[in-house]
Amino acid sequence: MLCAGLWIATKKIDYTWRWNRVPQYFIYNNETLVPTPFDGVVASVSNLGDQTQIKVVSENGEEKTFEVDSHTVEVSEGEDLFEGDYLGAVFEWRAGPLLKGLWVTLWISAVASIFGMIIGLVTGLCRVSNNPTLRSLSVTYIELIRGTPLLVQIFIFYFFLGTVLDISRIIAGISALAIFAGAYVAEIIRAGIQSIPKGQMEAARSLGMNVPQAMIYIILPQAFKRTLPPLAGQFISLIKDSSLVSIIAITDLTKSGREVITSTFATFEIWFVVAFLYLMLTSVLSQVIAWVERRLAVSD
Amino acid sequence: MIKTVDLKKTFIGRGQTVHAVDGVTAHIKPSEVVVIIGPSGSGKSTYLRCLNGLETSTSGKIEIEGVDLTSKKTDLNRVRREVGMVFQQFNLFPHKTVLQNIVLAQQVVRKRKDSEAEEKGRMLLKKVGIAEKEHEYPIRLSGGQQQRVAIARALAMDPKIMLFDEPTSALDPEMVGEVLEVMKQLAREGMTMVVVTHEMGFAREVADRVLFMDQGKLVEEGTPEHFFTAPQEERTKAFLRQVL
Numbered sequence: 001m002l003c004a005g006l007w008i009a010t011k012k013i014d015y016t017w018r019w020n021r022v023p024q025y026f027i028y029n030n031e032t033l034v035p036t037p038f039d040g041v042v043a044s045v046s047n048l049g050d051q052t053q054i055k056v057v058s059e060n061g062e063e064k065t066f067e068v069d070s071h072t073v074e075v076s077e078g079e080d081l082f083e084g085d086y087l088g089a090v091f092e093w094r095a096g097p098l099l100k101g102l103w104v105t106l107w108i109s110a111v112a113s114i115f116g117m118i119i120g121l122v123t124g125l126c127r128v129s130n131n132p133t134l135r136s137l138s139v140t141y142i143e144l145i146r147g148t149p150l151l152v153q154i155f156i157f158y159f160f161l162g163t164v165l166d167i168s169r170i171i172a173g174i175s176a177l178a179i180f181a182g183a184y185v186a187e188i189i190r191a192g193i194q195s196i197p198k199g200q201m202e203a204a205r206s207l208g209m210n211v212p213q214a215m216i217y218i219i220l221p222q223a224f225k226r227t228l229p230p231l232a233g234q235f236i237s238l239i240k241d242s243s244l245v246s247i248i249a250i251t252d253l254t255k256s257g258r259e260v261i262t263s264t265f266a267t268f269e270i271w272f273v274v275a276f277l278y279l280m281l282t283s284v285l286s287q288v289i290a291w292v293e294r295r296l297a298v299s300d
Numbered sequence: 301m302i303k304t305v306d307l308k309k310t311f312i313g314r315g316q317t318v319h320a321v322d323g324v325t326a327h328i329k330p331s332e333v334v335v336i337i338g339p340s341g342s343g344k345s346t347y348l349r350c351l352n353g354l355e356t357s358t359s360g361k362i363e364i365e366g367v368d369l370t371s372k373k374t375d376l377n378r379v380r381r382e383v384g385m386v387f388q389q390f391n392l393f394p395h396k397t398v399l400q401n402i403v404l405a406q407q408v409v410r411k412r413k414d415s416e417a418e419e420k421g422r423m424l425l426k427k428v429g430i431a432e433k434e435h436e437y438p439i440r441l442s443g444g445q446q447q448r449v450a451i452a453r454a455l456a457m458d459p460k461i462m463l464f465d466e467p468t469s470a471l472d473p474e475m476v477g478e479v480l481e482v483m484k485q486l487a488r489e490g491m492t493m494v495v496v497t498h499e500m501g502f503a504r505e506v507a508d509r510v511l512f513m514d515q516g517k518l519v520e521e522g523t524p525e526h527f528f529t530a531p532q533e534e535r536t537k538a539f540l541r542q543v544l
Contacts (some may be wrong), residue, residue, distance in 0.1 A: 202391065
């Protein structure tokens with residue numbers, strides 16, 4: 001139904017679907033032409049199956065061997081060559097912009113998640129600590145980040161901090177994402193810690209553990225289990241929010257998509273493909289977290 | 301062994317002040333089993349929790365084996381190692397198996413080797429009669445079994461004193477016996493115990509001394525025979541009429 005509706009709608013505006021243009025932006029067979037570096041003669045051409053070795057001897061006796069794909073050989077033995085003449089070509093599979101963009105999105109999100117988790121954990125612990133300074137510092141940070149749009153934060157990180165501290169766009173982008181996620185993770189961690197019955201801390205303390213030991217061995221493992229579902233949601237959000245860093249010219253999946261569109265005009269196809277790729281990343285993450293949740297459920 | 305002098309604990313909240321413990325002076329000797337009874341809200345649990353620093357006393361003095369608990373210089377964690385505590389709600393660690401529950405603090409606090417801690421854990425599980433459950437998670441155990449694990453967990457630290465905070469109040473009636481049996485055995489072995497309980501039978505049979513608290517004050521104390529047969533105070537008599 002949906003597909004039929006889409007098809008009719010696009011028919012109406014005379015849109016021509018060109019799905020065949022999409023795959024080459026994932027992966028493509030790159031042709032590199034192999035030129036001869038000097039004037040000379042082809043000494044030998046030996047076919048080694050898919051590859052062919054071509055030996056060229058220059059006018060002053062210099063010898064050089066090249067390897068090209070057999071079906072591209074353009075010279076034969078004894079032929080005279082001038083500098084820059086092509087001997088043949090080498091074909092190689094290369095990742096296209098979409099695949100490269102997907103990779104950039106993946107690692108930016110992963111790095112930002114790790115730092116976001118660390119920042120969130122530390123801030124969450126400060127938030128529940130007895131020290132009033134730490135508590136109000138963490139509250140200020142959380143309110144500051146939650147109260148402003150991520151896009152504006154990215155701009156501030158890139159244009160202000162990036163200029164003042166001379167940091168690259170990629171570091172500015174990742175820091176903005178990590179610090180943004182950290183604020184939300186902190187609140188999730190705080191809620192998780194506070195959801196553990198007080199008796200757990202008391203039991204740990206009554207056995208002589210100090211507060212850090214009780215946190216590490218007793219409270220945090222239980223809190224982690226409870227906060228896994230909201231944390232998963234947060235990291236899925238982070239993957240999606242990472243598309244905003246394309247605005248400071250980081251070539252992530254979204255920016256790659258935009259670039260591909262400018263050269264193909266296959267606007268609809270590419271945005272569908274980009275959406276599908278994000279969906280793939282997020283659903284893989286969902287699956288992984290669901291698996292961890294099942295593993296942790298043994299003590300229920 | 302335990303000495304409290306004019307111990308006070310005041311809770312301040314929502315405009316009202318509650319004197320939960322209001323000047324309790326008591327002295328508990330080594331190997332003595334002291335049972336504290338009293339109506340709910342009488343401050344007996346708060347008093348007990350002050351003895352290992354889970355509650356910070358407002359004023360007065362607490363001395364455990366000569367260490368002043370109220371002094372700022374005292375390392376509470378050191379004191380707590382020597383004072384085991386058993387809670388009404390067991391408070392076992394739900395993410396650890398029975399054996400891990402007993403082993404963890406030995407490793408973390410006492411820095412014992414795995415093998416040593418596990419051996420001790422198994423020995424104690426045998427002692428409280430649930431050796432076969434060592435790999436179960438606490439949730440799979442009955443209340444009585446959980447409380448016995450909690451006792452074993454406290455004993456694993458080799459405490460010199462054991463505090464029991466209404467250890468049988470959260471249990472189904474048919475499981476009370478098995479927990480009391482473990483506690484009686486401990487008492488016979490000469491453990492110094494302070495027990496807050498509503499089990500009058502246990503108090504009568506096991507206690508060396510009974511303390512009766514009401515409204516934060518120590519109203520009366522004495523041997524079980526004296527306490528249950530010839531109480532002096534009017535408040536004690538009224539309480540005993542209701543529970544016996």
